[in-house]
Amino acid sequence: MADKTVKLLNELIETSKNGEKGFQAAAEDTKNPQLKSLFQQRAADCGAGAAELQAAVIQLGGKPEDSGTVAGAVHRGWLNLKAAVAGRTDTAILEECERGEDVAKKDYGDALKETLPDDVRLLVQRQYDGVLRNHDQIRDLRNQYRASN
Numbered sequence: 532m533a534d535k536t537v538k539l540l541n542e543l544i545e546t547s548k549n550g551e552k553g554f555q556a557a558a559e560d561t562k563n564p565q566l567k568s569l570f571q572q573r574a575a576d577c578g579a580g581a582a583e584l585q586a587a588v589i590q591l592g593g594k595p596e597d598s599g600t601v602a603g604a605v606h607r608g609w610l611n612l613k614a615a616v617a618g619r620t621d622t623a624i625l626e627e628c629e630r631g632e633d634v635a636k637k638d639y640g641d642a643l644k645e646t647l648p649d650d651v652r653l654l655v656q657r658q659y660d661g662v663l664r665n666h667d668q669i670r671d672l673r674n675q676y677r678a679s680n
Contacts, residue, residue: 536591537592537594540591540651541596544581544597545596546639547578548577549631550577557627557628558571587651629666632666643655
């Protein structure tokens with residue numbers, strides 16, 4: 532079971548690293564200081580989550596993933612953030628962030644359907660709760676920006 536758990540945690544590390552890269556890109560792209568700060572915080576949160584998962588992999592005797600992948604980023608919608616033309620609206624940036632968070636929600640939700648050791652389940656559940664909060668905050672902001680444009 533440890534190998535399967537390590538593989539699953541490494542997939543979540545990749546998800547977190549891709550989120551970190553995506554939010555960093557969003558922070559660079561927005562001109563809005565409030566959003567820039569939010570995106571930088573989200574990037575830091577994703578990085579911290581990845582570090583926590585990496586520690587769990589090491590504890591299980593595995594080799595932790597240490598970066599997101601280009602393929603993973605494409606699948607997660609984050610690369611669209613960088614590939615889009617300059618001068619995008621904050622609404623468009625928020626839409627990309629929400630798409631990335633949708634994928635994170637799915638990845639964590641799928642992970643929680645698996646049989647996991649109790650301590651790992653608690654870690655994944657706690658991070659999933661954070662993903663849900665982040666997703667809803669990004670969605671609500673996107674709705675505000677849509678309404679004001």
